[in-house]
Amino acid sequence: MNKSQDLPRLIEVLLNTERIVVLTGAGISAESGIPTFRGEEGLWKKYRAEQLATPSAFSQNPHLVWEWYDWRRGIINSKTPNPGHHTLAKWGKRFPFFTVITQNIDGFHQKAGSSDVLELHGNIWKMRCTQKGTLMENNEVPLKLIPPICPKCGALLRPHVVWFGESLDFSILTKAFQLSSKSQVMFVIGTSAVVQPAASLPFSAADAGAKIVEINPEPTPLSSHADFSFRGRSGKILPMIDAELEKAEKHSEG
Numbered sequence: 540m541n542k543s544q545d546l547p548r549l550i551e552v553l554l555n556t557e558r559i560v561v562l563t564g565a566g567i568s569a570e571s572g573i574p575t576f577r578g579e580e581g582l583w584k585k586y587r588a589e590q591l592a593t594p595s596a597f598s599q600n601p602h603l604v605w606e607w608y609d610w611r612r613g614i615i616n617s618k619t620p621n622p623g624h625h626t627l628a629k630w631g632k633r634f635p636f637f638t639v640i641t642q643n644i645d646g647f648h649q650k651a652g653s654s655d656v657l658e659l660h661g662n663i664w665k666m667r668c669t670q671k672g673t674l675m676e677n678n679e680v681p682l683k684l685i686p687p688i689c690p691k692c693g694a695l696l697r698p699h700v701v702w703f704g705e706s707l708d709f710s711i712l713t714k715a716f717q718l719s720s721k722s723q724v725m726f727v728i729g730t731s732a733v734v735q736p737a738a739s740l741p742f743s744a745a746d747a748g749a750k751i752v753e754i755n756p757e758p759t760p761l762s763s764h765a766d767f768s769f770r771g772r773s774g775k776i777l778p779m780i781d782a783e784l785e786k787a788e789k790h791s792e793g
């Protein structure tokens with residue numbers, strides 16, 4: 540057996556672990572029917588990132604950018620979390636310290652029941668005033684007015700997401716690095732691991748001694764650094780790990 544897929548060894552590690560951090564990307568929501576960014580079926584095959592997910596794209600054509608987000612909100616609204624999200628929510632109750640750090644903006648981890656979630660790239664159900672920074676939730680699908688306008692001051696609203704070239708929220712990012720470097724095990728699930736600074740989190744965890752467990756059908760720049768690398772879909776692999784963990788727990792109790 541390829542050592543990196545050594546499930547019995549991973550179970551042994553998990554039985555002795557209290558602090559877990561999970562970094563997720565678009566791939567964990569793929570089995571819910573949410574398109575990923577890169578790869579054959581990815582959003583960037585059909586749309587150009589620089590025309591839609593940058594501050595300059597928004598200032599040039601806020602209507603186009605909002606139409607794209609309205610379309611994505613419609614897709615997300617019609618889908619639900621999958622067994623991958625549900626397994627992580629279950630583990631949040633099982634392990635004493637368990638945080639999900641997600642690059643996703645779909646809110647599916649919270650919807651599945653995870654309570655400790657750091658959203659690195661924002662949330663598609665939030666909007667922000669371009670003038671005063673006022674943050675608000677908006678669940679309207681489809682949007683009645685495109686582009687939407689701030690109800691308080693009448694200025695243009697923007698999606699509360701992080702575009703290329705923009706800084707991530709400092710306190711969220713600081714917390715993500717702190718938790719990663721304190722973790723004993725870090726799962727890295729469904730991310731191509733190329734977008735910074737998120738892609739650096741597993742390296743800081745590994746430098747501080749954490750075991751890295753990657754779950755992805757495709758290899759990534761992280762794969763050769765991972766202690767465990769499961770090639771497959773997270774909606775299948777995570778429930779499989781969970782079933783083995785439960786078996787091992789029952790065995791050790793009895």
Ligand code: BJW
Nearest residue numbers: 564565566575576577642703704729730731734735772773
């Ligand atoms: C499955 C699966 C299944 C499929 N199960 N898996 C240092 C060096 C070089 C460049 C930079 C750098 N530092 C910063 C940059 C610039 C830039 C960057 O990283 N560019 C790289 C592309 C090179 N970063 C930024 O601009 C960031 N800001 C920043 O750092 O500010 C300071 C700064 C700025 C400029 C220069 C220097 C410093 C901000 C990044 C914001 C990213 N925003 C987006 C859009 C969010 C809003 C929205 O959704 O509309 O975030 S882009 C997009 O990529 C989105 C994602 O969160 C992010 C990551 O993608 P992810 O999740 O990995 O998805 P995919 O599609 O790439 O991969 C899916 C994976 O799933 C694949 O591997 C599949 O195999 C797998 N999969 N099915 C499990 N069933």
